[in-house]
Amino acid sequence: MSKVPPLMPVLSGAVTFSRFRSEPTGDAPSDTKRWLSKGLKSGLFEPIDLKKTEDERAAGFVELENSDSTDFTTGSVLYGEYALFGYRVDTVKVPPALLKAELAKWQKEFEKREGRQPTRGEKSENRASLKHMLRQRAVPMTKVHDVSWNLKTNQVQLWAASRKTVDEILLAIEECFQVKLQPLVPASLAAQAGISDENLVPTPELIGMEISSSEIASSEVSHGDA
Structure with missing residues (x-):
């Protein structure tokens, strides 16, 4: 079975x-x-x-x-x-909002400890370190x-x-x-199945171009007058 x-x-x-x-x-x-x-x-x-x-x-x-x-x-x-x-x-992935919050927390502690704002290089280095730490916990x-x-x-x-x-x-x-x-x-x-592309083209009826019976009658009358 x-x-x-x-x-x-x-x-x-x-x-x-x-x-x-x-x-x-x-x-x-x-x-x-x-x-x-x-x-x-x-x-x-x-x-x-x-x-x-x-x-x-x-x-x-x-x-x-x-x-x-x-x-x-x-x-x-x-x-x-x-x-x-x-x-x-x-x-x-480390959520950007979480990384931003951790970076802000670190910066606040840094300013309190060092009495100055961290340089761009220090921010970049710590950002990488924080991202790695958060990734380990993810x-x-x-x-x-x-x-x-x-x-x-x-x-x-x-x-x-x-x-x-x-x-x-x-x-x-x-x-x-x-x-x-x-x-x-x-x-x-x-x-x-061997069907050519030409045979896949939508017909006039499918795309709304069908000729109404009134149009056919009108055409016949015109030809008769001629």
């Missing part, structure tokens, strides 16, 4: 998603499970190390039901003909975007509202899995 896929965003809140068709850029994988695991691990999510880096952002693949896990066992990714996983994005903001990949039909669905985020996930999937993702939009679907 195949496992029932966990609830995707379309069933639990968010409904914004994009659809694509995946096409291998090379030979099709002979071992789907191995190919899937290798691809996910090559682009896995790595948390931001606040002590070792000044990076403000980290992104990568995670398990769908456990966004802290990147083991990608077969049972955590494959659900029948579907591969389900997440694309996690963590950001660490809690990363996490957002996980769900990915559904039907390995039988090669259809990929991404749950993300931002065009920039969609493009980022597309690039990650294409690089890690050696595929090309084609958007499933009317123009793309028509091209796959």
Whole structure:
């Protein structure tokens, strides 16, 4: 018996998603499970190390039901003909208002202690120091975007509202899995079906240029008089 896929965003809140068709850029994988695991691990999510880096952002693949896990066992990714996983994005930012308040507090203490206002250089140096301190205390903001990949039909669905985020996930999937993702939009679907661009042009009726019966009658009368 195949496992029932966990609830995707379309069933639990968010409904914004994009659809694509995946096409291998090379030979099709002979071992789907191995190919899937290798691809996910090559682009896995790595948390931001606040002590070792000044990076403000980290992104990568995670398990769908456990966004802290990147083991990608077969049972955590494959659900029948579907591969389900997440694309996690963590950001660490110090709120400008908080930094401004801390800087004002420091400046007041400095003036009281030194009997003068701090120089521009002293302000700049302390601002950097305060920002680093506040960053160490910050809690990363996490957002996980769900990915559904039907390995039988090669259809990929991404749950993300931002065009920039969609493009980022597309690039990650294409690089890690050696595929090309084609958007499933009317123009793309028509091209796959061999329908020419000329046949996609709106008809006069569609854009409100239909000729009324009275205009037709009037035209006939004019021609009759002539």
